[in-house]
Every structure is written in C-alpha cells, then in structure tokens.
Amino acid sequence: MNKELNYYSVKEVEEAVKLLADNKLKLLAGGTDFMVDYRNEEDFLTGYDGILDLSNIDGIDEITESDNHIEIGAMVTHKDLVKSDLINKYYPALAQSAAAIGSTQIRNRATIGGNICNAAACADTLGPLIAFEARAILESVNGKRTMDVSEFVKWPYETEINDNEILISFTLPKPEEGTFSGFQKIGRRQALAITRISLAVKAVIESGIIKDINLVPGSATPVPTTFSEVEAEIKGKKLSEIDSKEIGEKAAEEMVGITGERWSTPYKKPALATLFRRAIKNLQEEVANNG
Numbered sequence: 001m002n003k004e005l006n007y008y009s010v011k012e013v014e015e016a017v018k019l020l021a022d023n024k025l026k027l028l029a030g031g032t033d034f035m036v037d038y039r040n041e042e043d044f045l046t047g048y049d050g051i052l053d054l055s056n057i058d059g060i061d062e063i064t065e066s067d068n069h070i071e072i073g074a075m076v077t078h079k080d081l082v083k084s085d086l087i088n089k090y091y092p093a094l095a096q097s098a099a100a101i102g103s104t105q106i107r108n109r110a111t112i113g114g115n116i117c118n119a120a121a122c123a124d125t126l127g128p129l130i131a132f133e134a135r136a137i138l139e140s141v142n143g144k145r146t147m148d149v150s151e152f153v154k155w156p157y158e159t160e161i162n163d164n165e166i167l168i169s170f171t172l173p174k175p176e177e178g179t180f181s182g183f184q185k186i187g188r189r190q191a192l193a194i195t196r197i198s199l200a201v202k203a204v205i206e207s208g209i210i211k212d213i214n215l216v217p218g219s220a221t222p223v224p225t226t227f228s229e230v231e232a233e234i235k236g237k238k239l240s241e242i243d244s245k246e247i248g249e250k251a252a253e254e255m256v257g258i259t260g261e262r263w264s265t266p267y268k269k270p271a272l273a274t275l276f277r278r279a280i281k282n283l284q285e286e287v288a289n290n291g
C-alpha cells in the first residue's frame, strides 16, 4: 500500500529550497509528465516524503527583458511562450516549438521547466534552447548556479539537477543582427510510420554568408546536440549556393555516426535528411525575402 505523502505549496523560492533541503520531495510543475509517470510507474514516488508544488511560487512564471538577455521563468507555460511578443521577436524557433507541443489543454498547463527537467529525447523546447545557447539557473539553500542547457541533460530522462535544487529560469542572450531561426517536426499524427523527429535552427547571416549556425535535431540522438560536422560544412559559405539535399544526406550520416545503426535508423535517416533539406530551403527563402 502507498504511504501517505505530504503536499507542500509555498509562495517564495526561499521557502521552497528550504523545504527541499530538509525533505526528499518530488517537484510538481504543470503535472503533464508527472501524472503520466505517477499512473504508469508503481514506484514513482517511492523514497519521497512528499510533493512540492511549484505553481504558486511568485516570479518564476514570467518572461523578462534586460539589455543583453531574456530570462524565461521555469513555470512559463508553452501557451505563454507562443503568445509572448519577446519570444516571437527574438526566438521564433522557440515559439514555434512550443506551438507544436501536445494540445491546447497541454500547452495551457505544461511548463518549459518541466519539459527540460523531464528530459525526454523528444522534448520540443530543448533543441531551440540549445540552439539559442540558453543557460539554466538552478537554486538551492546554497545559492544559485548556472549551466549551459546543452550540458544540463545527461541522458534521456536524466539531468544534472540535484535533489535539493529547483530549476528557476533560463537566460538566453539576445540574438545579434542578421539572426534567423526556425523549428519543424515530423509528428506521429502527420506521418504514422515515421518516428517523431524535430530540428531547431539558428543562423546568423551577414551579406548572404553564413557567419554562424546551430542545428539541433530532437529525437535523432539520445540527448539533443548541435550537429557540428554539418555546421562546419556550412559555416562561411554563401547561403544561396548551399545544396540543401546534400546537407540533408550529410546530417543523416552524422546522426548514424553518433548513434550507430539502430532499428529506427531506416525511418530516421530519410526523416532527418528531409528536415535538414527543408530547413536550408526555408532559410534561403526567408533571407531572399527579408535578409
């Protein structure tokens, strides 16, 4: 029989980290992954003294702007990201990834912090955060520490967060002039036979030349990462002269170089190649129209 668990809901981060220091608590944000795991895994709350609900904590559900950065609170929902003028202005790929998540009901409840802390390989906001070089801010009774989001996820469903810490927010540098970004995914609903796979792109274009580019696929590798071989191939080249089909094929090869051949490789290779091809074509069109 399940033992009874305490339920805590506090208003200040300070109170929350104090509770976490003194008790073994499972954190609850929007609950959309939490409830699925609670129902499916018999020992989900084994070893915990209680649940700490983050939804009433002041100040961690806001998007704020400073001179060089945008800070996104961990409790910001996917709906908030989709609607935010700041996110749409500076990080369109992040707004697009949030819009692609679940259903309206899920987007209304589910948070960006929960998406990253759950750390599924297919977490849709993870790729854009890595592409935009976001840092995660964690807090405990010992104070704050920050780390690159690209380092935060160790393995599917495993992160660098300690039991006594809460993910408070993400800070993203404001993109330099000439930055373009986009996100696309092949979902189960659109392509039944194809495993879900996504791609976040951030590129800095100067006079038609690719000055910098981050390409981060989701679900292609155990932990989303920038595809450095393809990026090196593209960097410094004239965007209009890039062969998008060739880049797609190179990306598929880079994926197999990281993961090895798997049962899913025959589906993922063409799917990933298609996403990279489309991403380059979209970039070429966007820069031709607005660059």
Ligand SMILES: Cc1cc2nc3c(=O)[nH]c(=O)nc-3n(C[C@H](O)[C@H](O)[C@H](O)COP(=O)(O)OP(=O)(O)OC[C@H]3O[C@@H](n4cnc5c(N)ncnc54)[C@H](O)[C@@H]3O)c2cc1C
Pocket (backbone or CB within 6 Å): 026, 027, 028, 029, 030, 031, 032, 033, 034, 035, 036, 054, 074, 075, 100, 101, 102, 103, 106, 109, 110, 111, 112, 113, 114, 115, 116, 117, 118, 122, 123, 124, 125, 161, 165, 166, 167, 168
């Ligand atoms: C029907 C359905 C469809 C979905 N579709 C998609 C989809 O298309 N794309 C996608 O990416 N995801 C999808 N999801 C997954 C889910 O909605 C997201 O991962 C969501 O963003 C999780 O956020 P949450 O606030 O609900 O987190 P919770 O479920 O509350 O928490 C998730 C995990 O993170 C931990 N946690 C949460 N917040 C913090 C914090 N601030 N600090 C430390 N730890 C924390 C919790 O302890 C828990 O382990 C779907 C889920 C459902 C049920």
